[in-house]
Amino acid sequence: MSVLIILIIVSVLVAGGFLIAFLWSVNSGQMEDDYTPSVRMLFDDEIKTKVVDASIVKPYTNKSKI
């Protein structure tokens, strides 16, 4: 049963690692903005460049504006 002692110490250390990760994240300001990053990650990296020739029909645009 005394192997439990080692296991417990390991488990506390692992949990302590997460605690340190949490403290670090607070310190580095990750808790300051809890909304914008969730939006930012959904932006596409690069978007279509301007179509110079207006006569070319863009088949896959989903701009169904009035």
Add this chain to the structure above:
Amino acid sequence: MQQHCYHCGTDCDENIQLENKFFCCDGCKMVFQLLDDNGMCQYYDLSEMPGMSAKGVFTSEKYNYLDSAAIQDQLIQFKLADQAHVVFYLPQIHCVSCVWLLENLHKINPGILHSQTHFEKKEIKIVYNPSIISLKELVQLLAFIGYEPMIHLGGNDWLKKKKVNKQQLYKIGVAGFCFSNIMMLSFPEYLSTSVGDIGNLRHFFVYLNLLLSFPVLLFSAKGFFISAYTGLRQKWLNIDAPIALAILVTFGRSVYEILTHSGAGYLDSMSGIVFFMLIGRWFQDKSYDSFSFERDYTSFFPLGVTVLLDGKEINKPLSEIVKEEILLVRFDEMIAADAILLTDGALIDYSFVTGENAPIEVPKGETVFAGGIQKGRAIQIKVVKPVGQSYITELWNSRLLSADKNVEKSFVHPWSQYFTYVLFSIAIMSGIYWWLNDPHNIMPAVTSILIVACPCSLLLTVTFTYGNILRHLGKYKMYCKNSSVLEAIEKIDTIVFDKTGTLTNHEDAHLEFIGFELTNENASAIYAVTRESLHPLSQLITSYLSAQNLPVIKVDVIEHFIGKGTRAICNQKIILIGSLSFLLENGISVAGSPNSGVFIAIDKEYKGVFKINHVYRNGISSMVRRLKLSGYQVHLLSGDHPTEKKALLEILGSDTPMLFEQNPNDKLNYIQSLQAKGLKVMMVGDGLNDAGALKKCEVGIAVTDQTHLFTPASDAILEGEMVNKLDLLIDFAKKGKMIIVVIFILSIMYNLVGMYFATRAQLSPMVAAILMPISSISIVSLSALLSYSFSKPLFKKN
């Protein structure tokens, strides 16, 4: 056919179009073109019609003051030769598209290196290269695409106040870590009788627990000890005192048990309550980052002004303005100091300072006051009093306001006192009982009573309930400064309303024509003349008449008399449009008409007057009626003339005291006189003229139609569209106390169960470990449930 502007969504006709898209104005079209040229049309894909209406005049001189190095130093946070960091408050940020556009500014101008937004604070941090784009050009670009930064005299002071309380998060993290590990290591203890002897392991677990509990006691629970200590030093037993005592007793008894090997202690319960209470505090301290409740005049005035020196325009920070200097005030700029007018053409909108609705024309040589906004062409003024000493700021700094609001101490604190007294008497009685029967049990019984009956459930109830109510109110667009505002609302018995901007909508003015019926011919002549004028009242008339589809005719002669009116010849008719005195000067008799408005005479004959009516918000009168039914006294304080008394009598009822032409000081005094009668006053107002009253009364609610605009210091901010639900919101805010009482009864029942074990000196760690989380979790969920169900009526009537 009615269309919507592709950029901002405003209703528009088909006049302006580009690539089959319609725009309400050239401004919107230009923004679209700019974005289109830079391949940034994703802006329009992320949200429907995300843009800000670009209507209104955009003067390029407006930001000239940003060229001054002294002003730049106040704004730029960090600067290298090729890099500068600046943070702006952009109140217009409202959707995903905004974030996208603002973070892709570098595509528009290569001088912008990086930009990052903070959605909830509505801030943007921009890193730019000052050798490619100047600060002025940067601000102009932002303003052009519809995100005009708010730059104020206070500079970046507001940034410093908005730091997230990291310390609180650290404490929660540490307490959570220790709590969960202690809980896990205590598990064998709960089951110890059935698992058999695990000998040394048990000691190992217990000592590890003790080690883990130190950070909770010394770091996480620090706040409770400090608060209890300061309370006691002021001879006042606050709610933290019994909590601190309970934590200490629990810890002491646990250490004793562990060191004497007589048990495992209650360290799991102790770290658990600390963890839950910290979460409760954090939950209650929800703040509305993008609002400022403590604004003073510095956030109202611009940071820089244009000074005329030997005929040259120089930009100076407002704080450096001294007496006798000559300032240039352009269209839509604010008069930044009390001053004497040197040129003609002043048309000043004081609505924010005095509550008067219509702009006032001020003749040359008169005094103009700081806080007014110039609505005519550029004027020159000579400073009499710099901003710090002006009429408006003197009011702000007046001694009356510096006194703290007599916020009464929360009703929770007296309760916790009774609670403590009862607790101590139970502990003493059971101590005496055991002393007579079995002295061995004195210490276990007394300590476990103090452990079990900790008033932490009361604290949990209060913090979570108020936190929930603040959140629900926020959903209905009433943003309270903190939870003590809720307790203050509870005690209110008198509600004082301001008129302009509060009961009426600032942005909506409604014209009414009183007089002889206008023939189509005459109407089109008036239309033709008012179209020629930039005067805001003329523009109102133009938009009023344009609805009648009048033919456009040519004006032959037009002559403007500044401060008086306009004389024009059109279709062989002499048309006079202007003030009452203008018509009288021209020998036209005006009989039986109201004395304010825009008067019209055609061919020397009085035709009638355009009266400007305020548009009252919908549902005001039924809201006031409901308030009166629930027993509130309603008063009205207006800075405006009593011309609308009749309409107001209908809306507010004849039993409402109404005072007109009240200056800011009168309003403040009126609130004080009500308070002297022992009434608890809530003031609902919007302008600077209400600032004193809002600060003095028990609960000051600032009404705003655009949350990003200036609101004076207040306890709560209410959006204009919700004014007609004020009674429901007050009702809901008052439910908080009831919810707390209900839950407190529940927690007393938990306490009774705990007491049953404790007084018999039979409190096992197992019982404590079960009772503690059950009571905490049921309290938290019941509080959430009750406040949600009480907020439902608000939703239904929407």
